[in-house]
Amino acid sequence: MTVSEGSTFPQGVKFNYVPYTPEDSDVLACGVPISMDLDKEIAGKKVVLVAVPGAFTPTCTANHIPPFLEKINELKSKGVDEVIVLSANDPFVMSAWGKALHGADKVKFVSDPNSQFAKANGLDLDLTDKGMGVRVKRFAVIVDKGKVTYIGVDPQGVEKSGVDAVVAKL
Known part of the structure; x- marks a missing residue:
């Protein structure tokens, strides 16, 4: 499998996440994780999938994800469903x-268990030498009704995977 512009998004992808509920909105509240069947999640929709090497890490927390949360209405006005x-x-x-980013009610924060999706698509990042194991590369993908219309991978920074690059491709 590979994810590339013009290709059909891989099928059979499963992620895990804790659905947001207002009663569990406190950052210390622990909900119950469930499986997300991405085939069902993206069917008939325009979806932006934004990947980061690690939650609570400097670039991811300060520069990458907050702009997506700030511009969620602009993304939706350009046809993004999720x-x-x-x-x-x-x-x-x-x-x-x-929850810490005040975005759990705006977007879904999901886990790629053991980086399975990333590894299968050449989007894994080995940070073992830094004590972090195998992670997901920093990237953004626009999937429109199952077709990949954009993929931007950043080895450094957020130029290709940041919200401005995504908005420009919508």
């Missing part, structure tokens, strides 16, 4: 991160 934030962190960490 924004999904992806990392290899476990679903509890992703849930807490979404």
Whole structure:
């Protein structure tokens, strides 16, 4: 499998996440993780999948995801049905991160268990030498009714995977 512009988004992808509920809005509240069947999640929709190497890490927390949250209305006005934030962190960490960023009610913060999707698509990042294991590269993908219309991967910074690059491609 590979994700590339013009290709059909891979099928059979499963992520895990803790659905946001107002009663569990406190950052320390732990919901119950469930599986997300991405085939069903993206069917007939325009979805932006934004991936980061790690929740609560400097670039991801300060520069990458907050602009997506700030511009969620602009994204939706351009036809985006859903924004999904992806990392290899476990679903509890992703849930807490979404709440800490005040965005858990705006986008879904999901986990790529053991970086399975990332590895299968050449989007994994080995940070073992830094004590972080195998992670997900920083990238953004626009999927429109199952077709990949944009993919931007950033080895450094957020030029190709940031919200401004995504908005320009919508």
